[in-house]
Amino acid sequence: ATAVLDVRGLRIEFPIRAKALVAIDAVSFSIGRGEILGVVGESGAGKSLTGSALIGLLEAPGRIAAGTIHLAGERIDNLPEKEQRRLRGKRIGAIFQDPLTSLDPLFTVGRQLTETIRTHFPAMSSAQARQRAIELLAEVGIADPSTRFNQYPHQFSGGMRQRIVIALALAGEPELIIADEPTTALDVSIQAQILALLKRLARTRDTAIMLVTHDMGVIAEVADRVAVMYAGRLVEIGPVEDVVRRANHPYTAGLMASIPPLSRQPERLAQISGSMPRLGSWPTGCTFHPRCTKAGPRCRTETPVLKPAGDTEASCFLHQGGVEG
Numbered sequence: 001a002t003a004v005l006d007v008r009g010l011r012i013e014f015p016i017r018a019k020a021l022v023a024i025d026a027v028s029f030s031i032g033r034g035e036i037l038g039v040v041g042e043s044g045a046g047k048s049l050t051g052s053a054l055i056g057l058l059e060a061p062g063r064i065a066a067g068t069i070h071l072a073g074e075r076i077d078n079l080p081e082k083e084q085r086r087l088r089g090k091r092i093g094a095i096f097q098d099p100l101t102s103l104d105p106l107f108t109v110g111r112q113l114t115e116t117i118r119t120h121f122p123a124m125s126s127a128q129a130r131q132r133a134i135e136l137l138a139e140v141g142i143a144d145p146s147t148r149f150n151q152y153p154h155q156f157s158g159g160m161r162q163r164i165v166i167a168l169a170l171a172g173e174p175e176l177i178i179a180d181e182p183t184t185a186l187d188v189s190i191q192a193q194i195l196a197l198l199k200r201l202a203r204t205r206d207t208a209i210m211l212v213t214h215d216m217g218v219i220a221e222v223a224d225r226v227a228v229m230y231a232g233r234l235v236e237i238g239p240v241e242d243v244v245r246r247a248n249h250p251y252t253a254g255l256m257a258s259i260p261p262l263s264r265q266p267e268r269l270a271q272i273s274g275s276m277p278r279l280g281s282w283p284t285g286c287t288f289h290p291r292c293t294k295a296g297p298r299c300r301t302e303t304p305v306l307k308p309a310g311d312t313e314a315s316c317f318l319h320q321g322g323v324e325g
């Protein structure tokens with residue numbers, strides 16, 4: 001079957017004076033119908049940048065310098081700006097960390113929803129759009145939706161607002177949803193409810209979801225597969241159980257230390273020392289080598305690419321003939 005989303009060899013550059021800072025490079029992955037791909041990594045690894053590129057919202061002067069993005073088999077990275085704008089919201093829904101950035105405080109949630117629905121489906125009457133909005137509110141778990149329809153964003157709790165943002169993201173009946181840290185601003189108990197909602201939507205609507213987070217616990221909770229990013233590259237990808245329990249990349253193994261104790265493997269407790277290099281000062285070779293306890297001479301000069309390693313794919317020479325140069 002054709003993947004809903006297919007990203008191949010994506011590179012994003014920021015031209016700075018005469019030079020080009022490579023912010024992400026060689027990023028390839030796909031997401032199938034009804035599948036949740038968790039994209040995890042420390043802040044600055046390039047997760048959100050990858051998400052922005054997919055919805056055509058890369059901030060200038062950032063640009064896609066190489067690679068392709070296909071949505072349901074159709075290439076979308078080279079579409080004119082107008083087409084991209086039509087695509088986002090309609091075929092690709094977006095959910096961000098702070099629901100208030102997606103909601104207008106001056107309008108009722110019902111008005112915002114019906115307007116969004118009619119933007120995507122201009123042939124719909126306002127009565128139909130209103131009916132659809134109420135159904136969407138119910139679908140995302142807003143009780144008494146026809147009363148809530150007439151209320152303003154400030155009349156809802158943070159968790160309820162995020163549900164409304166999810167309803168807005170669903171308004172165009174998207175094939176793909178990009179959720180960037182959708183639960184980071186919420187209380188832990190509310191986080192679990194929002195994650196359960198996303199999981200249910202993936203199942204019932206067959207929507208593909210790219211869930212960007214720095215929290216390995218969130219990934220373990222909802223993702224079917226996990227992509228791990230480090231310093232602008234994808235270092236490991238695979239089914240969630242395998243990546244969590246049998247990570248093949250030393251960085252992933254270190255990240256597992258950040259999962260709450262119950263789901264940890266005792267031999268994986270070692271924390272990673274040091275911090276991720278800043279954009280523009282990425283090391284040569286394997287960008288993880290200055291922090292890697294397993295690094296060898298080859299890691300300083302050659303850049304590994306993703307290749308099958310055990311049950312996952314990892315970009316690490318330990319699985320590609322060794323680290324000796």
Ligand code: SF4
Nearest residue numbers: 286289292299316317
């Ligand atoms: Fe460590 Fe070398 Fe593997 Fe990079 S390629 S993760 S430095 S062992």
Ligand code: MG
Nearest residue numbers: 043044047048
């Ligand atoms: Mg981010």
